[in-house]
Amino acid sequence: MLIIGTLSGTSMNAKEFLLCEIKSEDKIKPLEYFKDNYSQDEKEILTDLTLNGGDTEKIALAHDIVGISFSRSLKKFLKEIVKQPEVIGFHGQTVFHKENGKKGIKALTLQIGEPSFLSLMAKKPVVYDFRKSDISAGGRGAPLSPLIHYILFRKYAKKICVVNLGGIANISIIEGDDFYKVRGFDIGPANALSNFITKQKLKKEFDPNGKYASKGKIIENSFHKILKIFDRSRKKTSLGFEIEQAKKICNEILKEEKAEDAIRTVIEVSVKLISDELNMIKPSLAIFCGGGVRNSLFMKRIKEDSKVPAVISDELGIKSEYIEPMLFAFLAYTRIRNKRINMKNITGAKIPYLPGKISLM
Ligand SMILES: Nc1ncnc2c1ncn2[C@@H]1O[C@H](COP(=O)(O)OP(=O)(O)O)[C@@H](O)[C@H]1O
């Protein structure tokens, strides 16, 4: 089956699309990749919504804007490729994610982007709202990526940690062939905070190769203040809200400190959280993916502080940026095939469920 998986991560750096050929649950082949940017206007609306929240009108508008924006990009992609997809798996844009135990619901999450705009344009079924189905089944809605990490990487070593360095750093722990032993959780920020600072102070989307961070020094008290938000004893599997809290501390730091020092400080928070986690788990191999692998200073510092064998997924022949779109192609495949997934030990979902809903116009 030919399926496109698409999403924009928390970094909002790009709307990414990957056409995959899926023959079975273990045979997923990436065929064509495409990425497109949000317009400056779209980005401002989304950044404001995630940081400051919004009233119902603001949310309704952003929801349709994201749907229209993805359908436009999808149209461009479909023109470029010869083989056309039969199904599209659409994650949308996360604008809110918070774990809480209120009223028996394990987490509140919101991925926006009206799928009808995509299904109307492509005339194909669009599977969407994957996290909502997990939460309805009693789960936390995250993390979902351990599923694809297990499929792609389990053969490479006995005990594997896959660390995704997106806006947030999340980890999957895979031991052998048993999917029910896989665990996964968010560790803390990867690029989210440094991106936040470079945007505010340097008018840059990110710190290219860690150029600014390498010129800065750690601001000790701010380092500890941010680290505390992501304390391991917090017992949370997925972060989102906490990242927004940390951004507010970054705003305070920037009133007095140099941008370089602030960037170095938040990068070192990420290095500390990630390397402590790896040193505790002691995997036989750590595999890194996500945009953060392109930041050479960040990778160098993680490798220095974590005493475990490490590779970047590209070195194993799987391009770092393909992995997340592949996940949503795979989830759409299982939904269309009416196959249930069992996320009990990863998200806490109490029953196996069909991931996502289907929009077809
Ligand atoms: N050359 C680079 N130097 C530094 N950072 C980079 C580079 N390329 C990508 N990144 C980082 O990776 C991020 C995108 O990673 P991605 O995995 O797409 O995150 P998300 O899933 O949150 O969208 C960018 O926002 C940036 O911080």
Ligand SMILES: [Mg+2]
């Ligand atoms: Mg991204």
